[in-house]
Amino acid sequence: MPHISQKGQRMPESPIRKLVPYAEAAKQKGHHVYHLNIGQPDIKTPEVALQAVKNAEIEVLEYSHSAGFESYRKKLAKYYQKHKLDVDFSDIIITTGGSEALSFALGSVMDAEDEIIIPEPFYANYNGFAIANGVNIVSVMSSIDNGFALPPIAEFEKWITPKTKAILICNPGNPTGYLYSEEEMKQLTDLVLKHDLFLIADEVYREFAYDGFKHISVMSIPALENHAIMVDSVSKRYSMCGARIGCIVSKNKEVMNAAMKFAQARLSPPTFAQIASEAALDTPNSYFEEVITEYKERRDVFIEALQQIEGVKVTIPHGSFYCVAKFPVKNADNFAKWLLEEFDFNGETVMIAPAAGFYSSPNVGLDEARMAYVLKKEDLISSAKILKEALKVYKNIEK
Missing domain, CATH: 3.90.1150.10 (Aspartate Aminotransferase, domain 1)
Structure with a gap:
């Protein structure tokens, strides 16, 4: 057998x-x-998204561009710009959920047996994505005693080897709900610049910040232009988990060119879900x-x-x-x-x-x-x- x-x-x-x-x-x-x-x-789910699918006049359910509808990417770029993120539509590839965006990110910047450092606990599927891509996770422990704050940078630094290619954070955190502070993001920025690493940020919960705390995106830090990769999704923002639409965002053209080859290999993201996701951007504040x-x-x-x-x-x-x-x-x-x-x-x-x-x-x-x-x-x-x-x-x- x-x-x-x-x-x-x-x-x-x-x-x-x-x-x-x-x-x-x-x-x-x-x-x-x-x-x-x-x-x-x-x-x-916002009614505008559901109505867009119901009202779609489609005679042939065609492939979309491998990067997703250009109209959607341009509209999504405006959404990010409204949140003071300097993102052009060419910096965006639409993916089948945030999960595919994470897989594209790992596949684009890491080879077999390369290492990625992640503060734990972390989103459980990171383990699966790493295994699927032949990547080794090196974990740095956070603690419930301080609300799962960022571990000391010295703990990251002692695990950096020639195999280390990236640090991955989820901000705000799944499963912890922790939101990284401006000082913590600065510490991570200094670390990845010092060791020439990528900083991959899973920001699918970016809207959900409470008590006056502010979410700080990796795409808002100019020094990270060639180091930052953002993963995003419509699943939680618009209560559209079943749409399976996300995106990978980076201003690093080499990263995006590599990610595009992965996008072409899977052909295109789903059409109806893109229609719903593009319309969802009209959801009022x-x-x-x-x-x-x-x-x-x-x-x-x-x-x-x-x-x-x-x-x-x-x-x-x-x-x-x-x-x-x-x-x-x-x-x-x-x-x-x-x-x-x-x-x-x-x-x-x-x-x-x-x-x-x-x-x-x-x-x-x-x-x-x-x-x-x-x-x-x-x-x-x-x-x-x-x-x-x-x-x-x-x-x-x-x-």
Whole structure:
């Protein structure tokens, strides 16, 4: 019998989706499951985007340009310029989600066995993207004790080798919700300039910043013109996860020429989703004001409820819509399965994402879980109540 590749064997399961069969089984028992595991907003997609697809008069569903519709890229460049980012449409390639943009970035600047440094915990799929591209992740640990702030630059520097090609950050962070400060971005800028590295920034949550904190894009730092690669997406900004439209942005022409070859190899991004995404750029600012206000209220309600649970440690995230909590359990993976398989509180339970899958270091984050506060406030309060009651029972089970 033929064998699958080592790459296939090493490809990790998603900590966000691997427990889906357990959730489905819980629902078949008649239990209601609150999905804290996945960042699927329940905010309505802008009507202007949906109407654009409904009203599209298309007789032949053709390929688009490999870089995406020129009209969309020009409109997207204006959006970035409005946010004081000096981006031309020629600096943009539309991709099939932010995921493809990340893969294009890795493929364009790294060869097999090259190294990329990432502060952990980080978005779980970075592990998969690295394996698929033959790239080695070198992790630098952040800590819940200081809200997952940027680790000391000395920790990055001691891991830089001739194989190091880039540093990757998610800003604001998934799974932590951490938003990098101006000083932290300056430290990273100085580091990549000193060692002639790329700084890849996953900025798909750039709109979601709270408490007066400001998001600082890598594309806003002039010194990084030849070093910065930005990854973006419509998934969270417009509550359009199913559109699978993102983009890779860089002013480094060599990077974009290489990325274009990857774009040509996959032909083109999806047409209808580009139509919706281009139209979504007409969404009024009031939409974002309402959405950000709503997420901040959800965050406040959920974090406060978690902080009142005995033994649970969680910090206040200032961006995105995630938090990482430390639970009084030995293994959050086992706890997450138990919640779905064996526990319910008044016929309800919750699904969380064990945080170990958001680290590349082994045996780290075993007692942590990522949760998304994308549900209605009353559902988040109910979820926290379920977790509180579940932990009272579980402490007698896990000994």
